Amino acid sequence: MHDENKITDYDENKITNYDENEISNYVKDINKPKEDFNKSKKRKNRGMRTFFKGVAFVLIAAVSGTIGSYVLVDHKFKNIESFKQTTNEKDKNRNIITTSSQTWGDTINKVAKEVGPSVVGVSNHAENFYGSQLKGSGSGIIFDKNGYIVTNYHVIEGASKITVKLSNGKTYDAKLIGSDPRTDLAVIKIDGSNFPAAKFGDSSKVKVGDIAIAIGNPLGDEFAGSVTSGIISAVNRKMTVGEAEYKVLQTDAAINPGNSGGALCNENGEIIGINSLKIGTNKNAEGMGFAITMNSAKGIIDSLMKYGQVARPELGITGASVESRDGKIKGVGIQSVIPGSGAEKAGLSSGDVILEFDDKKISSVEEIRSTIEKHKIGDKINCKIYRNGKTKNIKIQLSDSSKINSTENQIG
Structure with missing residues (x-):
């Protein structure tokens, strides 16, 4: 343990601890030159220590500055790199957005340029007391270079005259090739060749x-x-x-x-x-x-x-969904039967109710239509009907729609 009453002094050869009495005796016995020499020696040593402290301070400051500078530069460098990375990411995102916008716009421009010339205006003219009058108009698509155009049936329905206007402004008279009210499609034709034709996709x-x-x-x-x-x-x-x-x-x-x-x-x-x-x-x-x-x-x-028309399997009736008050009778009630159809030949008549069709219970017109779509012309369908309080099973052969007088509102 350190003794506060002792003082550590410096000697050339050794460091010795003295108490106060020893110091007093030592001072009395020592000669003056020795004292002066020791004082000089001590001053010199203090100077050396001060010098080395200064050098040490400078070195420490230099090292600290270097480390600090490195840390600061490294920090700033990382910030710069982070900023660059963030900026690059933002630029990349901006490029993606810009490219996406440009791609969308370029796609529309390309399609409009390629398909636009094949899309035409179709006008429906009707004759009346004042002569030919514009009844309505729509659009059409040239799908064959020889002037065949597909449009909606309702666009040309009841027309006494049909005209077609191309994208270049030229107008042509058109003739009706065929129509199908059930799917609202019609084909018309203008005279000429090498018209711009569109391509059908899947x-x-x-x-x-x-x-x-x-x-x-x-x-x-x-x-x-x-x-x-x-x-x-x-x-x-x-x-x-x-x-x-x-x-x-x-x-x-x-x-x-x-x-x-x-x-x-x-x-x-x-x-x-x-x-x-x-x-x-x-x-x-x-x-x-x-x-x-x-x-x-x-x-x-x-x-x-x-x-000129669509050949599809037909039942040959018109009707609507019906249900008895007690809910026991549910099906499709027949309103009319098309002459010459399979339904007429099978003996169906107005007032009958179809309970089952193709061996399945049905309650709507759509169910009958969906079933017919799965068959072809000439197929025979099992059918259960309700008539005068009794049920009856019959077979109906599907007709060719192109060979009977089909109506727009028939079931199928």
């Missing part, structure tokens, strides 16, 4: 979220060739408007009156649907446009080109 490959581009003449010639874009909102929709049935694609691309018969395109410029109708005007629903799927339209178009 609508079965369309997915929700795909780009959808609509081209047509909304509100007439004044807005001819209008292009709107959006996405596919839904696929495989089935809709019934009046007695017409639709297999449609749903899109949020704007489809307005006059767009009917126009093109709904994918990003490759292929026609994936024929714009047909828009709902929502009286239901406060926006962004709901519909187009007949191209795959369902292809067979109709081919049939109209060959026969």
Whole structure:
């Protein structure tokens, strides 16, 4: 343990601890030169210690400064690198957004340029006391270079004269090749050749979220060739408007009156649907446009080109869903039977109720139609009917719709 009464002194050869009495005796015996020499020695040693302390301070300061500078520079360097990385990421994101926007815009530009010339205006003229008057207008798509055009049936319905206006402004008279009210499709033709023809796509490959581009003449010639874009909102929709049935694609691309018969395109410029109708005007629903799927339209178009009408299996009745008050009788009540149809030949009559069709209980017109679609012309279908309080089983042979006097509102 350290003794506070002892003082440590410096000697050339050793360091010795002395108490106060020893110091006094030592001072008396030592001579003056020795004392002066020791004092000089001590001053020199103090100077050396001061010098070394100064050097040590400078070295420590230098090392500390170097370390501090390194830490500071390293910190700043890391901040700079972090800033650069963040900036690069932001630039990259901006580039992605810009590229995405440019790609979307470029796609629409490309499709509009490629498909636009094949989309035409179709006008429906009717004769009256004052002569030929414009009844309405819509759009159409040239699908064959020899002037064949597909449009909606309701666009040309009841027309005494049909005219077609191309994207270059030229107008042609057109003739009706064939129509199918049930699917709201019609084929017309203008004279000439080498017309710009659109390419049909495969609508079965369309997915929700795909780009959808609509081209047509909304509100007439004044807005001819209008292009709107959006996405596919839904696929495989089935809709019934009046007695017409639709297999449609749903899109949020704007489809307005006059767009009917126009093109709904994918990003490759292929026609994936024929714009047909828009709902929502009286239901406060926006962004709901519909187009007949191209795959369902292809067979109709081919049939109209060959026969002027669609050959499909037909039952040959009109009717509606019915149900007795007690709920025991439920099915489709027959309102009328088409002359020459399989239903007439099988003995069906007005007032009968179809309880089962193709060995399945049914309660709606749609169920009968869906069943018929799975069969072909000439197939025989088992049917159970209710008549005058009794049930009866009969077989009905499906007719060829092109050979009977089909009506727009018949079931099938």
